[in-house]
Amino acid sequence: MIKSIQELEEIRKKALEELEFRKQHGEGIRVVVGMATCGIAAGARPVMLKFVEEIQKRNLRNVTVVQTGCIGLCKYEPIVEVYEPNKEKVTYVKMTPEKVLKVVAEHLVNGKPVYEYTIGYEENKEANN
Amino acid sequence: MPLYRAHVLVCGGTGCTSGGSDKIYDAFLKEIEAQNLKDEIQVIRTGCFGLCAEGPIVIVYPEGAFYSKVADSDVKEIVEEHLLKGRIVKRLLYKESIEEGQIKSLNEVKFYKKQMRIALRNCGVINPENIEEYIAYDGYKALAKVLTEMTPEQVIDWVKRSGLRGRGGGGFPTGLKWEFAAKAPGDVKYVVCNADEGDPGAYMDRSILEGDPHSVIEAMAIAGYAIGSKQGYVYVRAEYPLAVKRLEIAIEQARQYGLLGKNILGTGFEFDIEIRLGAGAFVCGEETALMTSIEGHRGEPRPRPPFPAVKGLWGKPTLLNNVETYANIPVIILKGPEWFASIGTEKSKGTKVFALVGKVNNTGLIEVPMGTTVREIVEDIGGGIPGGKKFKAVQTGGPSGGCIPASLMDTPIDFDSLTALGTMMGSGGMIVMDEDTCMVDIAKFFLEFTVDESCGKCPPCRIGTRRMLEILQKITSGNGTEEDLEKLEELAYSIKDSALCGLGQTAPNPVLSTLRYFRDEYEAHVKEKRCPAGACKALLRIVIDKDLCKGCGICAKNCPANAITGQIKKPFEIDQSKCIKCGVCIEKCPFKAISKKA
Numbered sequence: 194m195i196k197s198i199q200e201l202e203e204i205r206k207k208a209l210e211e212l213e214f215r216k217q218h219g220e221g222i223r224v225v226v227g228m229a230t231c232g233i234a235a236g237a238r239p240v241m242l243k244f245v246e247e248i249q250k251r252n253l254r255n256v257t258v259v260q261t262g263c264i265g266l267c268k269y270e271p272i273v274e275v276y277e278p279n280k281e282k283v284t285y286v287k288m289t290p291e292k293v294l295k296v297v298a299e300h301l302v303n304g305k306p307v308y309e310y311t312i313g314y315e316e317n318k319e320a321n322n
Numbered sequence: 323m324p325l326y327r328a329h330v331l332v333c334g335g336t337g338c339t340s341g342g343s344d345k346i347y348d349a350f351l352k353e354i355e356a357q358n359l360k361d362e363i364q365v366i367r368t369g370c371f372g373l374c375a376e377g378p379i380v381i382v383y384p385e386g387a388f389y390s391k392v393a394d395s396d397v398k399e400i401v402e403e404h405l406l407k408g409r410i411v412k413r414l415l416y417k418e419s420i421e422e423g424q425i426k427s428l429n430e431v432k433f434y435k436k437q438m439r440i441a442l443r444n445c446g447v448i449n450p451e452n453i454e455e456y457i458a459y460d461g462y463k464a465l466a467k468v469l470t471e472m473t474p475e476q477v478i479d480w481v482k483r484s485g486l487r488g489r490g491g492g493g494f495p496t497g498l499k500w501e502f503a504a505k506a507p508g509d510v511k512y513v514v515c516n517a518d519e520g521d522p523g524a525y526m527d528r529s530i531l532e533g534d535p536h537s538v539i540e541a542m543a544i545a546g547y548a549i550g551s552k553q554g555y556v557y558v559r560a561e562y563p564l565a566v567k568r569l570e571i572a573i574e575q576a577r578q579y580g581l582l583g584k585n586i587l588g589t590g591f592e593f594d595i596e597i598r599l600g601a602g603a604f605v606c607g608e609e610t611a612l613m614t615s616i617e618g619h620r621g622e623p624r625p626r627p628p629f630p631a632v633k634g635l636w637g638k639p640t641l642l643n644n645v646e647t648y649a650n651i652p653v654i655i656l657k658g659p660e661w662f663a664s665i666g667t668e669k670s671k672g673t674k675v676f677a678l679v680g681k682v683n684n685t686g687l688i689e690v691p692m693g694t695t696v697r698e699i700v701e702d703i704g705g706g707i708p709g710g711k712k713f714k715a716v717q718t719g720g721p722s723g724g725c726i727p728a729s730l731m732d733t734p735i736d737f738d739s740l741t742a743l744g745t746m747m748g749s750g751g752m753i754v755m756d757e758d759t760c761m762v763d764i765a766k767f768f769l770e771f772t773v774d775e776s777c778g779k780c781p782p783c784r785i786g787t788r789r790m791l792e793i794l795q796k797i798t799s800g801n802g803t804e805e806d807l808e809k810l811e812e813l814a815y816s817i818k819d820s821a822l823c824g825l826g827q828t829a830p831n832p833v834l835s836t837l838r839y840f841r842d843e844y845e846a847h848v849k850e851k852r853c854p855a856g857a858c859k860a861l862l863r864i865v866i867d868k869d870l871c872k873g874c875g876i877c878a879k880n881c882p883a884n885a886i887t888g889q890i891k892k893p894f895e896i897d898q899s900k901c902i903k904c905g906v907c908i909e910k911c912p913f914k915a916i917s918k919k920a
């Protein structure tokens with residue numbers, strides 16, 4: 194029973210959040226998980242599920258999780274790319290469910306990419322050596 | 323609602339369901355279960371997306387991949403490739419929705435670009451069986467607004483200022499009708515929704531009820547508040563089982579949420595709705611017949627006045643509107659009358675939903691601002707005529723309407739321009755015809771419909787339309803005379819003037835309209851015994867080209883009517899009086915010497 198407009202409004206807000214990602218080309222953050230054969234073999238599914246779980250737990254309504262095919266860097270799988278509107282994409286490599294926790298907390302919530310997990314970071318390290 | 327990472331929307335509209343979308347829905351549930359994706363992916367059955375010609379349709383979010391012409395055998399691939407591995411199944415994507423490998427948003431697709439969806443705003447967008455999805459998209463907000471912020475007079479004033487006119491055919495100003503019902507004396511009043519939709523080829527109202535039943539429920543409650551009524555009825559035909567089921571679910575959910583019943587939203591306002599099933603007689607869509615039918619009697623029209631607003635159901639003041647009319651109301655309340663009045667033409671505001679059918683590439687359900695031209699609808703939205711054929715006319719208004727010929731394609735469509743052309747808006751059936759359509763035959767088709775559906779109460783309609791049909795049959799079978807044409811016209815005008823209800827009064831329209839624009843076709847049938855479109859079978863002639871015939875005799879051997887005679891090695895001949903136009907000889911002649919002549 195909805196007894197007041199305020200209650201109706203609460204239901205509306207909550208329900209809308211669930212549907213938000215049906216909007217196309219949303220303004221929000223997109224987490225793209227590579228889920229080709231190599232990705233799945235390397236454990237991309239638990240990674241993706243962890244993202245979904247964490248995002249739900251923290252109620253991050255502006256984030257959608259999308260899968261994609263082979264990104265072409267099989268030896269770095271599982272690969273996750275994070276697209277934020279008007280920002281350069283960040284590519285995380287060799288992801289694990291544990292690393293996901295940190296990416297969600299620091300990058301998705303606080304807006305600070307976890308560079309130590311990114312490919313740019315690894316390449317730089319190799320180049321510096 | 324739990325969070326899912328993907329939503330699979332399967333069209334559950336009329337077109338796609340007849341194309342097997344139920345099986346597709348079941349297949350998705352099964353595959354997703356089998357792949358252990360049940361907690362991640364939600365499968366939803368929606369209403370019509372509009373592009374029925376490309377159905378069955380499946381949309382997968384968040385990518386927004388628009389899959390068309392999906393078969394249940396494709397489901398496994400979509401689940402394994404797309405949902406499991408994230409690889410969109412390109413071969414199934416609607417071709418216009420991909421550009422340089424990127425999926426375009428649906429609004430960018432040509433079919434949707436010139437459309438504006440107000441009445442259809444939620445169709446294909448929400449799960450019609452889930453009230454929370456409706457609420458998410460501002461559902462019941464308009465009801466809340468009128469109950470707490472507006473007086474009934476203000477509501478009526480807004481509807482009047484919006485310029486909304488009834489979408490059930492006549493185009494009567496909705497606000498005015500509400501005012502009449504509100505001012506009519508009496509404590510007990512009723513709100514009725516006309517969901518009879520008897521026009522052949524039209525399925526707009528059904529699609530709204532199937533795809534967004536709550537919009538109609540909400541609007542009826544608003545109407546109840548505006549005119550002072552506690553009880554609504556939806557009159558819907560029993561042949562629409564899915565619409566009835568969704569409506570039942572929606573009414574039940576609205577009651578559970580306290581949006582129907584007593585003390586709605588804690589404001590003390592009371593309103594409830596019941597469904598009444600119609601048996602599917604066209605005349606029961608006529609308002610007086612409809613009310614008689616709800617009262618439990620045989621659905622026969624009665625003279626008006628008194629109008630329903632004064633003396634309707636059980637003699638009480640009754641407000642009766644069409645499904646699409648109601649579907650516009652919540653948006654008008656939320657966005658304001660000025661917003662609505664800014665769309666459309668001077669005297670026809672807002673949009674109109676059409677069921678675009680016939681000889682056009684993208685058949686389906688469309689909604690366009692009033693004033694959109696026939697050309698825009700046929701060429702841009704409809705994607706033109708298939709098979710490189712020429713556009714001939716569109717028929718609007720169903721059995722009560724007429725046609726618009728190719729020469730008037732640039733007419734902006736609204737209530738008044740259509741009436742001026744001798745046709746009408748009607749409920750929104752739009753049948754596209756190409757050069758192969760015979761206009762006399764079309765007139766005959768609609769008249770056959772009327773003759774079948776006439777309730778028989780008054781002689782002009784019962785007898786007159788039958789006479790007209792007989793004349794048309796005579797003409798299309800090649801036995802018509804010029805006098806017949808005159809008689810046809812005479813009859814048409816006298817039936818228009820003397821029939822009791824709208825059914826009989828408009829029944830001659832298809833004939834008058836085709837006579838107006840395609841008189842030459844009638845004359846060809848009558849004077850030259852020729853059907854220019856080559857559609858009237860009786861007037862076709864199967865002929866042998868003397869120069870091509872080698873005299874082999876194969877045709878004569880195969881002719882089931884023994885209509886072909888001749889001597890071997892000399893050209894054969896067909897006796898037209900014996901020929902039954904079966905076309906067998908055309909197929910059998912090894913030298914392509916036989917053809918149809920119009």
Ligand SMILES: Cc1cc2nc3c(=O)[nH]c(=O)nc-3n(C[C@H](O)[C@H](O)[C@H](O)COP(=O)(O)O)c2cc1C
Binds near residue numbers: 491518604
């Ligand atoms: C023969 C006949 C059939 C009709 N069928 C329908 C119908 O199926 N649906 C409908 O809404 N109106 C139909 N109408 C028009 C209704 O009588 C009535 O005008 C309309 O429902 C009023 O609603 P509106 O003002 O919202 O258009 C029909 C009228 C006639 C004369």
Ligand code: SF4
Binds near residue numbers: 776777780784823
């Ligand atoms: S016009 Fe036709 S449908 Fe209408 S009352 Fe007369 S007979 Fe019946």
Ligand code: SF4
Binds near residue numbers: 864
């Ligand atoms: S169309 Fe049929 S009936 Fe006519 S001549 Fe050919 S085979 Fe015989």
Ligand code: SF4
Binds near residue numbers: 873
């Ligand atoms: S089959 Fe063709 S070629 Fe042979 S007799 Fe008939 S028309 Fe002539």
Ligand code: FES
Binds near residue numbers: 337369686687
């Ligand atoms: S019924 Fe599926 S798009 Fe119309």
Ligand code: FES
Binds near residue numbers: 872874875
């Ligand atoms: S029998 Fe002579 S050509 Fe066929």
